[in-house]
Amino acid sequence: MTTSSAESLTRKFAIYFTSIALMVGVIIYGLSLSMLYWLEDEVNRRLLEAASVTAINDFQIGATAPLVMTNSITAYNDFAQLPEKYQMLDTLPRGFLDEITGENEQGDIFVYRTDYVAEHTKFPLILIMNADTAELTEHEWQRISVFVFGVTSTLFLLFGYALIKLTKRLIQPISQLSDQLHTGRPKQRFHVPNDAVQEFHQLTASLNSYQIQIEQLIEQEHTFSRYASHELRTPLTIIHGASHLLQHNQAPEFQQRQQQRIIKAANDMQNTVDALLSLVKQESRQSASQLTRLLTESEILKFIDTAAELAQKKSVSIGLNMLAEPEITPPEAVLRMLISNLINNAINASDGGEITITVAENYIDVADQGRGLSETELHQQGHGLGLLIVNALCQRYGWQFDLSDAPTGGCVARLTFAS
Structure with a gap:
């Protein structure tokens, strides 16, 4: 399948509309000249018809x-009495009124044939008009043609200019x-x-919005990878270190x-690992939301420990x-x-004081008395590696995560869910 670029599409538009403009110009030019020819003949016909009334009156009084x-x-x-060249x-x-194209010396003439009555006798009436003296000359027709052509050409140029601007x-x-x-910068x-x-400005705004979202997602992915690496390396380091220590000290305690x-x-x-794998499971959120369980106080106390x-x-x-x-x-x-993660972030942001965990019917709060939110955290540009995974897990299970300054100092992290 062949595809066309925007430049080739512009050329096609130009050829298409130029063809239309040329066709319209030729039609206008032809119609204008035809109308002038018809108008000239029509004026001569009406002039002959009006002159017939005067001629009849003159003949009736003896002319x-x-x-x-x-x-x-x-x-x-x-x-x-007709001249020899007009005997035909x-x-x-009767009633003929039109132009007759002559041959040889006759020339072009306009003829009006009718009858009139004088002293109870019907007489024919023939009016002859010399077309050469009544019609426009060839030079005048050339000037008119040039004028019509100029007007048509001007319209064509204006149409082409408008087409170029529109395209x-x-x-x-x-x-x-x-x-x-x-x-791809x-x-x-x-x-x-x-x-x-x-519409193009709206499209550009949408593209820029998607570009920003893509950049944020890429940055979040990198940050998430660093967090996952840190969370997995830390226990491995502890296991590796404890295993070496077991070899050097045999004391039971x-x-x-x-x-x-x-x-x-x-x-x-x-x-x-279980938490990270839950983010990539292929089960739908609706099916996951059907599996509910009761959050007990003992489970929260284990997290605190x-x-x-x-x-x-x-x-x-705590x-x-x-x-x-x-x-x-x-x-779990x-x-x-x-x-x-919420408890650890609250501890890291505190230099003493108390952390209060509140469990209600549709939310869980973790409030500290620490330093409060930083500027980047206030604008939701990042809360550290731990809170990034909190955001990802909340999205997975349809929860909402909010972080705000507490009225009495410190900050409050809230997990909101349907009751």
């Missing part, structure tokens, strides 16, 4: 033929957008001329402590306000990653 009425019109009331006019029917407004924005797409913003039609570190790190890595060591180092206490035990759809591994 004799040939009656010269003007320098181009002569009237006859007897066929015998006696065969014309430019329609095709040039497409060509520019195509060139900008082919360049990073962080490119598309633009079209200011005089382009509104030390070995038991290292074994607990290995088990905890393995569990954390398993939870991380995993962050107890970090909270102790920063002199931060409290739980269990207002309800809601039904939720995310499995996913919820652990959600809550743990």
